[in-house]
Amino acid sequence: xxxxxxxxxxxxxALLDAAERxxxxxxxxxxxxxxxxxxxGTTTRAIYSVFGSKDALIVAxxxxxxxxxxxxxxxxxxxxxxxADLIEAGVSGFRRLVVEHPAxxxxxxxxxxxxxxxxxxMRPAVERAWTVLLTRVRRLQDGPExxxxxxxxxATAFHALCEGLAALEIRGVLPAPMAEQQWRSSxxxxxxxxxxTSVTVPALDQQVVxxxxxxxxxxxxxxx
Numbered sequence: 687x688x689x690x691x692x693x694x695x696x697x698x699x700a701l702l703d704a705a706e707r708x709x710x711x712x713x714x715x716x717x718x719x720x721x722x723x724x725x726x727g728t729t730t731r732a733i734y735s736v737f738g739s740k741d742a743l744i745v746a747x748x749x750x751x752x753x754x755x756x757x758x759x760x761x762x763x764x765x766x767x768x769x770a771d772l773i774e775a776g777v778s779g780f781r782r783l784v785v786e787h788p789a790x791x792x793x794x795x796x797x798x799x800x801x802x803x804x805x806x807x808m809r810p811a812v813e814r815a816w817t818v819l820l821t822r823v824r825r826l827q828d829g830p831e832x833x834x835x836x837x838x839x840x841a842t843a844f845h846a847l848c849e850g851l852a853a854l855e856i857r858g859v860l861p862a863p864m865a866e867q868q869w870r871s872s873x874x875x876x877x878x879x880x881x882x883t884s885v886t887v888p889a890l891d892q893q894v895v896x897x898x899x900x901x902x903x904x905x906x907x908x909x910x
Contacts, residue, residue: 698736700726702750705743710789714799719743744793745804749811751794755783756815759822768825769877775822776848776873777866784852791852819845826877840880847876 704725708717719740723730737743759779765771784791792798797805823841851869854860860868 694736697732698746701728701733701736701743702747705747706750706787706789709747709793714744714793717744741801741804742807744800745807747790748794748800748804748808751783751787751790752808752811752815754787754790755779756811756818758782759815759818764825768822768828772822772826772844772877773870773873775819776844776851777869780848780852781855781866781869784855788856791856795849796853816841826880843876844873847872 701722705717705722708721708725717740719730719733722743723733733743737746759775762771762774762778793800794808800808819841820837823837823844827837827840848869851860851872855865855869
């Protein structure tokens with residue numbers, strides 16, 4: 687029984703490669719089971735046997751986005767400098783995904799034309815990638831006084847900056863010769879900004895006092 691599963695896995699990878707090419711060239715609206723079958727020289731029945739439906743095919747493409755991101759970041763070296771490691775996760779991890787797979791970035795991360803049901807089905811892959819990012823954030827914000835919510839807040843800010851830089855690069859606002867340096871300087875500013883030692887931020891009817899150690903920030907009081 688192992689051989690058919692291995693064949694299905696190899697076939698599935700080839701089909702996802704071809705589906706990504708179609709989306710990159712013509713947009714998500716151009717992706718159909720028939721177009722994919724023609725692209726790879728197979729039958730629609732073969733595609734349905736692997737994915738089950740067009741929706742499941744799109745979900746698999748979205749999941750591939752986050753799995754590629756997670757595996758790329760996980761493969762980066764872990765050094766004695768957690769700040770540098772987090773910056774590298776953005777420059778050599780997130781940006782690499784954008785440069786090599788812009789269609790997947792639009793589909794999975796920007797949720798371009800994907801439905802709520804499809805995004806819910808991608809959730810396990812999203813959570814796997816999020817866990818990889820949180821691991822690097824926790825190394826940066828090492829200390830028992832730092833709340834788990836602070837880790838999530840930092841990871842959210844980091845992701846938001848990466849997504850914004852990616853959108854600018856894809857649109858051509860960041861020319862290729864300067865794009866990597868812009869990513870590195872922007873992420874460095876964000877990560878090093880976490881070392882600010884005493885910031886008071888107004889939040890509704892109370893103050894949120896943010897205190898940090900050498901490289902970390904957390905809310906002592908959170909107002910909602």
